[in-house]
Amino acid sequence: MTEIITAKNLTKSYGGRMAVDHIDLSVETGEFYGFLGPNGAGKTTTIRMLTGILQPDEGVVSVGGHASGDKQKIAELIGVVPEGRGFYDWMTAYEYLDFFAELYGLAGAEKEKRIADLLEKVGLTKRKNSRVGTYSRGMKQRLALARALINSPRILFLDEPTLGLDPQGQEDIQRLLKDLNKEGITIFLSSHLLNEVSNLCSRIVILHGGRIVANGTLAELRLKTHLQDATLTDIFLHLTRSL
Numbered sequence: 001m002t003e004i005i006t007a008k009n010l011t012k013s014y015g016g017r018m019a020v021d022h023i024d025l026s027v028e029t030g031e032f033y034g035f036l037g038p039n040g041a042g043k044t045t046t047i048r049m050l051t052g053i054l055q056p057d058e059g060v061v062s063v064g065g066h067a068s069g070d071k072q073k074i075a076e077l078i079g080v081v082p083e084g085r086g087f088y089d090w091m092t093a094y095e096y097l098d099f100f101a102e103l104y105g106l107a108g109a110e111k112e113k114r115i116a117d118l119l120e121k122v123g124l125t126k127r128k129n130s131r132v133g134t135y136s137r138g139m140k141q142r143l144a145l146a147r148a149l150i151n152s153p154r155i156l157f158l159d160e161p162t163l164g165l166d167p168q169g170q171e172d173i174q175r176l177l178k179d180l181n182k183e184g185i186t187i188f189l190s191s192h193l194l195n196e197v198s199n200l201c202s203r204i205v206i207l208h209g210g211r212i213v214a215n216g217t218l219a220e221l222r223l224k225t226h227l228q229d230a231t232l233t234d235i236f237l238h239l240t241r242s243l
């Protein structure tokens with residue numbers, strides 16, 4: 001396996017308060033990588049640095065072999081479902097995807113096919129001409145996922161994609177992510193749903209106070225914490241008690 005994402009010494013502070021504190025990360029090609037941590041641990045800040053939205057104070061990032069300065073090359077390789085995304089509520093799902101498809105330079109029959117395939121994949125074909133403002137949260141999240149896939153990325157970053165969804169909505173997104181990973185897409189998932197993470201992720205990293213406090217498979221985390229038979233929730237609570 002080869003590394004598709006690496007970060008060394010990644011650091012970011014806001015007004016003197018350390019948000020991400022000299023962390024090293026490495027994600028293998030094809031991995032389903034779970035990125036956990038309590039509120040304020042630094043997950044979103046890290047994802048923003050890995051995806052080129054935020055400039056680190058220190059450290060280096062490489063995505064698909066490209067250094068973080070090579071924004072265009074990285075943008076071609078990645079899809080992002082960001083935290084707290086906003087939508088253009090007046091647009092229909094079709095118009096929304098069409099807008100982003102054109103931003104990525106798609107046109108003509110290829111563009112139409114990509115949009116139609118993605119609408120089908122996320123179960124929105126029938127509602128493609130409804131305004132996004134009329135969508136349920138689950139539908140909006142599935143549309144956000146379709147948008148992130150518009151450029152056929154090799155790596156997908158998702159920052160709490162199931163936040164606020166009912167069990168069916170969570171299951172829909174989880175099934176889609178599982179299928180995408182089977183198709184070979186590397187997935188970097190941040191979530192507070194520990195069941196979701198233990199079911200989906202081949203490796204789990206826990207961030208706490210801007211530092212990595214655990215990194216491994218669930219079995220490895222159990223060994224390291226000496227918590228046999230523990231659930232991921234037990235391990236998470238054990239490792240993220242007050243600093």
Ligand SMILES: Nc1ncnc2c1ncn2[C@@H]1O[C@H](COP(=O)(O)OP(=O)(O)OP(=O)(O)O)[C@@H](O)[C@H]1O
Pocket residue numbers: 014018019037038039040041042043044045046083
């Ligand atoms: N734009 C900003 N300006 C100032 N401080 C910020 C900013 N963004 C994040 N922070 C601070 O950086 C720290 C890490 O925040 P971050 O959003 O990365 O955490 P998180 O792990 O994503 O949390 P959550 O689970 O709540 O989404 C927090 O202390 C937060 O208050």
Ligand SMILES: [Mg+2]
Pocket residue numbers: 043044045083159
């Ligand atoms: Mg966050």
